[in-house]
Amino acid sequence: MESTAFRSGLLALNYHRIGESANNLFDDGVFSARPEDFEAQVTYLRRHFRLLNLRELLEISHNGFQFSECCALITFDDGYSDNFELAYPILRKHGISAVFFVPTDYIENPHLPWWDHIAYVLKKTQRPTLSLKTNPPVVINLTKTSRQNAIFQILRVFKSASKANEEGFLSQLEEAAEVQVDRAALGRELFMSWSNLDQMVETGMSVGSHTHTHQIMAQLTEVDQRRELGLSRELLEGRLKTSVLSISYPVGGPDKFTATTKRLCGDLGYKVGFSFYGGINRTGQTDPFDIKRIGIDITDSPFLSRTRMVFTTAFGKTF
Ligand SMILES: [Zn+2]
Incomplete structure (x- = not known):
């Protein structure tokens, strides 16, 4: 055309x-x-x-x-x-x-935004399962679910959770996944x-x-x-x-x-x-x-x- x-x-x-x-x-x-x-x-x-x-x-x-x-x-x-x-x-x-x-x-x-933070943790984790004490609780079997699907699920949970506890959610996720995130260093790399x-x-x-x-x-x-x-x-x-x-x-x-x-x-x-x-x-x-x-x-x-x-x-x- x-x-x-x-x-x-x-x-x-x-x-x-x-x-x-x-x-x-x-x-x-x-x-x-x-x-x-x-x-x-x-x-x-x-x-x-x-x-x-x-x-x-x-x-x-x-x-x-x-x-x-x-x-x-x-x-x-x-x-x-x-x-x-x-x-x-x-x-x-x-x-x-x-x-x-x-x-x-x-x-x-510079710091990681929540969507990149969640994806980073899920891509790095070596844990076979991920359990979050959210309401309702979330349990993901990472040996049976693709990483992409797991990321998608957690992003959805995050979006529906209270904005007031954004930091609490991300630290609970890091703890459950046994992944530590240096938000400032990763953010400097990621943003202009x-x-x-x-x-x-x-x-x-x-x-x-x-x-x-x-x-x-x-x-x-x-x-x-x-x-x-x-x-x-x-x-x-x-x-x-x-x-x-x-x-x-x-x-x-x-x-x-x-x-x-x-x-x-x-x-x-x-x-x-x-x-x-x-x-x-x-x-x-x-x-x-x-x-x-x-x-x-x-x-x-x-x-x-x-x-x-x-x-x-x-x-x-x-x-
Ligand atoms: Zn935007």
């Missing part, structure tokens, strides 16, 4: 990690593409879309999001160091600017540094906020949301000497941020906010604080990722 068959609009893509998920020590679920697949996707996008940078998108936003053609924007969430090591050189080679949304606390005080971000900004990339500590905005009080949104912007602008006008909401589903989140973002000086539940952004129908993005998944074949882009652009539906 050629681009002339598309209706005008903005296809915003979202990536997390770039790299080979096999044999990595952390959560396979956050890998979006191998470097060669990412490059093929960039090449495809260049051929069929007008690839925007953030400044161009902000200009279009002043004009009520009047897209005169099929535009695309590449974004990354979470600030993993492979974004700098693997994605950034590919983007530079093709002369493309992307937006990197980082949770400032991950850069300021301020100097990585500095270098990217100096060479035409954009950095946006992904809040300070990556909590789900809809679950916080207005005071806490304001702190997360404001502190993150303040730190990014102070450290990178650039204006920070964009944000992506952690997790980003329609129930993960609220009208209050969007209002606070506007009050604090952000101009655009990105969600993460699929869809296309059409002329005149785009909410500046709910710009839709589609996720690219490492399990997609090159054909499937292209088809995803084409269908989303042509019909506004994500699959």
